[in-house]
Amino acid sequence: MSKSVFYHAGCPVCVSAEQDVVTLIGTENVSVVNIGENRDRILEAEDLGVKSVPALVTPNGNVLHINYGASIEEVKG
């Protein structure tokens, strides 16, 4: 299985969800991207269908929006 990608923006909701997701699916199965810091990856996340963070994009391209930290628009600031 290829990796899932977990997009977040460093918010408390994001950090909590990240810990749960990494524990559940295994650290080796997920790449973690902070689009608050790596702002050149915001567009990548949007293109994949990420509307808010935290969100997990599965290997088959589905987007799981998990809880709610911030919208992509809020991350763009």
Place this chain on the structure above:
Amino acid sequence: MSKSVFYHAGCPVCVSAEQDVVTLIGTENVSVVNIGENRDRILEAEDLGVKSVPALVTPNGNVLHINYGASIEEVKG
């Protein structure tokens, strides 16, 4: 690791998320509960902090609300 519990209500958003979650964390690691059919478990879900379905309750008790299918109030009908 004890099992996570995935609560859903049979909605299309729920079914899609269920397939992703089961694939990601492994069918042996998650119990799936349809609270639209097993209505006596709605209260259990609420007590665990589930506000909407689909939702995954992790072994440590955290609730991950995944995407948005329906609120608990809508499931109660």
